[in-house]
Amino acid sequence: MPENTNHQEKNESLTRRRFLKSSGIALGGLAVGGALGSLIPFKEKTNVENVKSKKTENYNLALMYFTQEQFRMVEAATERIFPADDNGPGAKDLGVAYFIDHQLSGDWGFNSREYMQPPFFKGEKVQGYQGRIRRREIFDIGLRELQNHSLTKYKKNFIDLSEEEQDDVLTDFAEDKVNLTTISASGFFTMLRSSTLEGAYSDPLYSGNRNMEGWKMRNYPGSQMAYTDVIDKKFTVIPPVSLKDHLGH
Amino acid sequence: MAKKLPKVDVVIVGVGWAGGIIAAELTKQGLNCVGLERGKERKTEDYFMVHDELRYALRYELMQDLSKETITFRGNEKIRALPMRQYGSFLLGDGLGGSGVHWNGQTYRFLPYDFEIRSKTIERYGEKKIPKDMTIQDWGITYDELEPYFDKFEKMAGISGEENPLGGKRSNPYPTPPMKTTPSLEKFKKAATNLKLHPYNRPSANLSEAYTNPDGVSRAACQYCAYCERFGCEYGAKADPVVTVLPVAKKTGKFEIRTHSNVRRVLKTGNKATGVLYVDTTTGEEIEQPADIVVLTSYVFNNVRLLLQSGIGRPYDPKTGTGVIGKNYAYQVQKGSATGFFEKEEFNTYAGAGSLGMVIDDYNGDNFDHSKLNFIHGGSIAISQTGLRPIASNVVPKGTPSWGKEFKANSIKYANRTLSVGGQGSSMPFKHHYLDLDPTYKDEFGDPLVRITYDFEEQDRQLAKYLTERCVDIMKEMGADRIDSMNELGPYDITTYQSTHNTGGVIMGADPNTSAVNNYMQMWDAENVFVIGATAFAHNGGYNPTGTVGALSYRAAEGILSYKQKGGILA
Numbered sequence: 001m002p003e004n005t006n007h008q009e010k011n012e013s014l015t016r017r018r019f020l021k022s023s024g025i026a027l028g029g030l031a032v033g034g035a036l037g038s039l040i041p042f043k044e045k046t047n048v049e050n051v052k053s054k055k056t057e058n059y060n061l062a063l064m065y066f067t068q069e070q071f072r073m074v075e076a077a078t079e080r081i082f083p084a085d086d087n088g089p090g091a092k093d094l095g096v097a098y099f100i101d102h103q104l105s106g107d108w109g110f111n112s113r114e115y116m117q118p119p120f121f122k123g124e125k126v127q128g129y130q131g132r133i134r135r136r137e138i139f140d141i142g143l144r145e146l147q148n149h150s151l152t153k154y155k156k157n158f159i160d161l162s163e164e165e166q167d168d169v170l171t172d173f174a175e176d177k178v179n180l181t182t183i184s185a186s187g188f189f190t191m192l193r194s195s196t197l198e199g200a201y202s203d204p205l206y207s208g209n210r211n212m213e214g215w216k217m218r219n220y221p222g223s224q225m226a227y228t229d230v231i232d233k234k235f236t237v238i239p240p241v242s243l244k245d246h247l248g249h
Numbered sequence: 250m251a252k253k254l255p256k257v258d259v260v261i262v263g264v265g266w267a268g269g270i271i272a273a274e275l276t277k278q279g280l281n282c283v284g285l286e287r288g289k290e291r292k293t294e295d296y297f298m299v300h301d302e303l304r305y306a307l308r309y310e311l312m313q314d315l316s317k318e319t320i321t322f323r324g325n326e327k328i329r330a331l332p333m334r335q336y337g338s339f340l341l342g343d344g345l346g347g348s349g350v351h352w353n354g355q356t357y358r359f360l361p362y363d364f365e366i367r368s369k370t371i372e373r374y375g376e377k378k379i380p381k382d383m384t385i386q387d388w389g390i391t392y393d394e395l396e397p398y399f400d401k402f403e404k405m406a407g408i409s410g411e412e413n414p415l416g417g418k419r420s421n422p423y424p425t426p427p428m429k430t431t432p433s434l435e436k437f438k439k440a441a442t443n444l445k446l447h448p449y450n451r452p453s454a455n456l457s458e459a460y461t462n463p464d465g466v467s468r469a470a471c472q473y474c475a476y477c478e479r480f481g482c483e484y485g486a487k488a489d490p491v492v493t494v495l496p497v498a499k500k501t502g503k504f505e506i507r508t509h510s511n512v513r514r515v516l517k518t519g520n521k522a523t524g525v526l527y528v529d530t531t532t533g534e535e536i537e538q539p540a541d542i543v544v545l546t547s548y549v550f551n552n553v554r555l556l557l558q559s560g561i562g563r564p565y566d567p568k569t570g571t572g573v574i575g576k577n578y579a580y581q582v583q584k585g586s587a588t589g590f591f592e593k594e595e596f597n598t599y600a601g602a603g604s605l606g607m608v609i610d611d612y613n614g615d616n617f618d619h620s621k622l623n624f625i626h627g628g629s630i631a632i633s634q635t636g637l638r639p640i641a642s643n644v645v646p647k648g649t650p651s652w653g654k655e656f657k658a659n660s661i662k663y664a665n666r667t668l669s670v671g672g673q674g675s676s677m678p679f680k681h682h683y684l685d686l687d688p689t690y691k692d693e694f695g696d697p698l699v700r701i702t703y704d705f706e707e708q709d710r711q712l713a714k715y716l717t718e719r720c721v722d723i724m725k726e727m728g729a730d731r732i733d734s735m736n737e738l739g740p741y742d743i744t745t746y747q748s749t750h751n752t753g754g755v756i757m758g759a760d761p762n763t764s765a766v767n768n769y770m771q772m773w774d775a776e777n778v779f780v781i782g783a784t785a786f787a788h789n790g791g792y793n794p795t796g797t798v799g800a801l802s803y804r805a806a807e808g809i810l811s812y813k814q815k816g817g818i819l820a
Binding site for chain 1: 297298300301302303307308309314315316319322323324328329331332333334335337429430431432472473474475594595596597599600601605639640643651652653654657658660661664665689690691740741742743744
């Protein structure tokens with residue numbers, strides 16, 4: 001939707017200009033509003049013809065961590081957590097499985113900014129996660145056990161189960177009715193659930209929330225620069241913009 | 250062997266609000282200061298891509314890297330403390346400006362009652378009102394004595410607000426008018442007024458209009474973009490040290506900031522500090538920075554940890570209740586709240602500002618009669634419009650499943666149809682709530698982590714219940730179709746976010762036997778060491794702490810200047 005993109009960009013530039021006008025930043029003195037100068041997008045004018053002639057492929061629709069089988073299972077499971085309905089797309093069409101795959105390949109998947117030093121002891125629930133296993137390994141084990149549980153209970157692969165059967169298997173995980181030795185079944189399910197919401201509603205930059213459809217469903221305006229015009233008004237629907245729009249392309 | 254640098258007048262450990270204020274005030278008077286900051290440089294330009302909920306709010310972009318250092322926690326002494334491996338209950342700031350960068354900007358003054366809590370409680374209710382193990386004590390300063398410093402902090406930061414009808418007496422109005430009153434705030438105000446309560450606009454460090462402060466620093470007005478807490482402000486509209494006090498200190502030419510400099514020890518000879526030992530984390534080199542005066546202005550946990558590791562001050566002993574370093578750790582009681590669901594009305598709750606809110610103090614401090622209540626103190630109650638972001642905010646009526654068709658439908662239906670009224674409950678210290686060094690877990694240098702021993706008490710359970718009931722009263726009056734609220738406080742759980750208002754450990758007071766610092770934040774046991782921050786709080790109030798931390802910082806700056814001239818114990 002090149003026209004649409006261009007339209008949004010114009011709006012965005014206007015918002016930024018309006019801000020610069022309305023903020024009343026006093027110049028002189030010891031000025032510290034450092035980002036102000038950089039609030040105007042890089043390119044203010046975009047040739048509509050140019051945008052039309054350049055069809056952009058989404059090269060992010062590939063996998064960094066999951067096997068194809070894991071990916072299909074995550075697609076199916078997250079769709080049950082956040083299904084397509086009258087409101088709009090579900091996890092699958094929002095790209096949630098790509099989001100989770102890409103997240104697992106980085107810091108989050110390796111728990112690299114978390115304390116992972118030994119010794120490891122089982123603690124009280126209120127003391128939080130105390131395992132030695134990192135998120136990408138939790139997904140490996142969790143998905144493997146999801147498959148095993150499906151095969152045991154229904155003699156079918158998870159992705160071949162009916163929606164009701166998939167819900168049943170996921171409920172067994174959520175309620176710790178499956179006994180796993182290495183990880184907590186409900187702990188894995190909780191992670192799957194929270195990363196589904198992250199994939200549905202984070203900036204499209206991260207491969208989920210495709211075309212900002214997650215935001216549109218709940219009238220969330222995304223990454224706006226300013227709400228000074230609506231903050232004291234009645235409910236206002238504002239078409240969303242993403243971080244991409246801030247770079248002006 | 251550590252490299253030894255030339256001596257300076259003052260070395261400041263941690264460059265956040267307290268460190269920044271000290272640097273600005275001392276360098277203006279000609280003292281040479283070095284600020285050691287373990288994190289990186291931060292500037293307003295960093296926040297061009299800041300409206301990113303995943304990166305900043307859920308992946309903790311601005312927070313301390315827990316792989317290098319965290320804390321350990323246990324509910325009581327019978328349990329083995331275990332490391333906080335992931336973020337939950339509170340956030341630890343990192344980098345220039347510290348937690349002062351990622352805060353919401355809610356800037357209160359603690360109540361007059363807070364500073365004389367023990368005397369005033371006994372005076373009104375008798376000594377029996379205070380449970381045996383509750384170690385409340387007066388702060389060694391009164392509200393009236395601290396008032397000029399509150400005023401100074403508010404003028405520096407440009408706080409936007411209106412007078413609190415139940416607060417302490419003010420010498421001046423707020424420097425800028427209150428922020429806008431939105432439809433949801435209006436609803437709260439009307440309901441509270443109907444209930445004969447005293448609502449007022451929350452004092453805010455998100456500027457309501459452009460402002461130039463007494464130091465000549467100009468900042469822009471807040472745009473209500475809804476990305477404050479956990480985020481930096483790309484407009485410089487939210488007061489933080491980087492856009493207020495640090496440029497003032499730098500301009501003097503007498504302040505040197507060294508980032509990536511992690512202090513491991515305060516060095517001492519006899520009862521005086523001689524400087525600090527730190528590591529340049531980019532090279533691993535150990536460096537000694539000698540100084541006449543050492544000022545600790547890191548976050549609560551590191552202020553305490555540095556003193557314990559350096560053998561400065563008497564460590565607290567929970568068995569005897571003697572000693573002071575680590576004593577009176579307190580937190581907050583945040584779960585007393587009510588969520589209202591509105592079937593016929595939607596609100597612009599996607600918009601907001603960290604300090605945008607309407608507050609009542611009718612149930613805070615000793616503003617109400619506690620004779621028949623099983624707790625002391627109370628909390629502020631407020632509606633906040635900080636901006637609801639879509640990943641973290643998926644409120645559904647109780648009884649809705651947490652996933653699947655019904656969850657999705659309800660979470661979308663109510664995305665813009667819920668309002669919440671919440672209590673910020675105070676936290677009283679107890680003999681068995683304290684900070685010490687963990688015997689097992691270490692940081693990246695092999696130094697012990699701080700250990701928290703803390704749980705909610707009957708005081709907290711009663712308070713949470715009481716605040717919940719008051720929140721529900723207000724929400725009913727606001728006309729919600731359905732109200733969900735807390736059933737029971739439960740044990741303190743470090744995994745869910747509550748508040749980054751950790752306090753105590755190096756508390757202030759008038760008596761060297763029961764406090765670690767005097768009312769200039771000067772250590773009784775080491776006269777050239779000043780320890781500033783919420784560590785000085787002898788208990789935690791029903792408000793965000795930063796306004797009071799700011800006032801104590803200005804008070805300490807005055808003390809340090811006076812000590813530099815005359816020496817000796819100041820109070």
